[in-house]
Amino acid sequence: MKEKTRNEKIKNVQLTMFGTNEFPTYEEIVAEYSKEFEKYVIPKGDNIFGFWMQTLADLELLDLELQGLADWYKIDPIKRNVELKGDIETIRKRIAHLEIVKGRRTLYTDFIDLYGDTNAYAFHNLYPYKGKFYPRVVRTLINAFGLKEEDTILDPFNGSGTTTHEASLMGIKSVGIDITPMGVMLARLKNELLFLSYDDLNFSFEDFIEILKAIHSKNWSHHNKTIENLMLVIYFDTIDAFSRTTRYNKKGKEGLFIEKFMYIKKCYEKLIRLKEKWELKFVKADIYEGDTLELKNKHPNFKEKFDAIITSPPYYFSIDYVGKDKIAYEYLGVNMKEIESKYLGMKNTLSKKKYGNLPSKVILYYEDLRKSIENMFWALKPGGKIAIIVGDSTVGGKKIPTTMMTKKFCEEVGFKFKKLIFNPLLGARNRAIRGESIIICEKAK
Ligand SMILES: C[S@@+](CC[C@H](N)C(=O)[O-])C[C@H]1O[C@@H](n2cnc3c(N)ncnc32)[C@H](O)[C@@H]1O
Structure with missing residues (x-):
């Protein structure tokens, strides 16, 4: 009798994925699991971390952003949320590391959802220019420096224009310089596409x-x-x-x-x-083709003109920037050798200086790097901020200590060093570069 009742019961229960009736149904497991998942994994609160925040560097970048954007804040890295006070609408429009602010989505969340990528939004993905950096980092630094619509940013190694494009999207004026005609063409194009009908x-x-x-x-x-x-x-x-x-x-x-x-x-x-x-207001950037080492001669009006510099100089021989665009240069009839010779560290001279036992080609590169930093100091307003993104390449098994040399040069030319953030390149194929560092400095008032 007892057995019969059980069989009748079983008939009314849905079959499980194991084909028996001893366990909860598949749907029941999923429902239970989702509840658990939500409890542990999805952050709670009014202001929550973006799911794209993966590394310690991301946490530091969020901290930097909030320093520039909020009046007060407290980050909880375990619960992945933040308490904050300040101009909420501006924070929602600007911040690059929060998904939700005061219970509502941020513009950056909209960018990611619509474009399906944390970096390929707007026209950032127009062309695979070598050595491009992440728009999210640029946005973060603009926020960290507290830049406003009336301010102007310079990128003296603007490449395909990540800095200038991001500044334009945020309604901030900017100037970009690069030695390669292809970089200049791309940066200008990103500019103009914003205003096309x-x-x-x-x-x-x-x-x-x-x-x-x-x-x-x-x-x-x-x-x-x-x-x-x-x-x-x-x-x-x-x-x-x-x-x-x-x-x-x-x-x-x-x-x-x-x-x-x-x-x-x-x-x-x-x-x-x-x-x-x-209700975004885009602003056009000014893009110039030219040599950053000649900044003072070619652009005397740039003296103490800029509120901030956000830039990434070419890494020592890690990337063949010009060769990558061979097809374009052949088509346009541009002499690649000539451009390459103006590249940082590529002049045909020999250095008289010595830095330990570094090869003379590396020394040549460092001399140019130092001069470019000197020019940046000259172009920055007193009180201005600078972020230089660099990586240490490995050549013939030897590490080229560009990060520390860059920091040293910054201090030598007069900058006050503020912070260094190491950002690992997750899953990077080019193992010669394990990550990049963001060096942040200030020019005294
Ligand atoms: C790391 S890339 C910067 C890429 C850029 N951040 C982007 O997102 O496209 C370095 C850039 O420095 C430029 N460059 C190298 N030597 C230069 C010089 N002497 N003056 C100006 N630009 C130079 C290269 O053409 C290259 O585009």
Whole structure:
């Protein structure tokens, strides 16, 4: 009798994933697990950490940001939340390490959700320029330095314009300088795309085929220079991708070109949505092609002009910055050797100075690095702040101590050293560089 009742009961119970009725159902396990998960893993509170915060460096960066943005704050690294006081709307619009502020999403959370990446938002992913740095770090430093709309930032090694683009998105003026025409072209393009009208991005399949033909035969021009350059950059990227792998053969060059264009168009659409939602005001940056070592001669008006500098000089021989853009330079008829010779540490002279037993090529690089830091000191206003992002490369098994040399040069030219944050490069393929350091200094008032 007892047995019968049990069998009847079993008939009414859903079958479990193990095919028996002895255990809770699969759905029950998942429901229970979710409750547990939420209890332990999802942070609670009004102001919570971004899920993208993974390292100790992220914690330090959050701390820096709050120093610049909040009136008062207390970070709880275990519960992954923060207590804070201050101008909540500004914090929500600016902060790069919190997902929720006073119970509401931050702009940065919107960027990540919409673009599906912590760094590829707006036009930051326009082109895979070598040595690009993370927009999140730039945003953090702008916040840490407490920069406002009336301030101006300089990046004297602006590359593809991560600093200038991020500053533009935050409504802050900036100036970028780089020696490579490709970097300058990209930084300008990111600038201009912010102010393009949507209709300018309407092209049919036939248009694309014509455009590709024209570029291929070097007959490409367009009345709108932004469109002209955008198509060129997408073309370079397409050809480069083709030269590296056979993966795209099925799509064909045309298919890949159109796909890349559509990606940029989507980036534009998303940005406009966020611009409206958050009432953002974009500001254009000034981009110059030039040698940072000649800053004083070429830009005498830059003396004590800038409120902050955020920059990353080329690392000693770790990356072939110019060679990477070979396709573009060959197409544009630019002499790569000439650009390379103006690169930090690439002059054809010999150094008279000695730094221990470092090879003379490294010394040459350090001399240039020191001079560039001297020029940065000259360009910064008294009371101005500077962040230099550097990494130690390993050459022939020997570590080149660029981080410590950079700190030393900063102090020698007159800066007051404030902080060094080591940011490990997680999962980096290039094991010659294990991580980067952010060196923060100040110029006395
Ligand atoms: C680490 S990359 C900076 C990349 C940049 N932060 C970005 O996000 O694209 C260093 C840059 O320094 C530039 N550079 C090297 N020597 C230079 C010089 N003497 N004057 C100006 N720029 C130079 C290189 O062209 C390169 O773009």
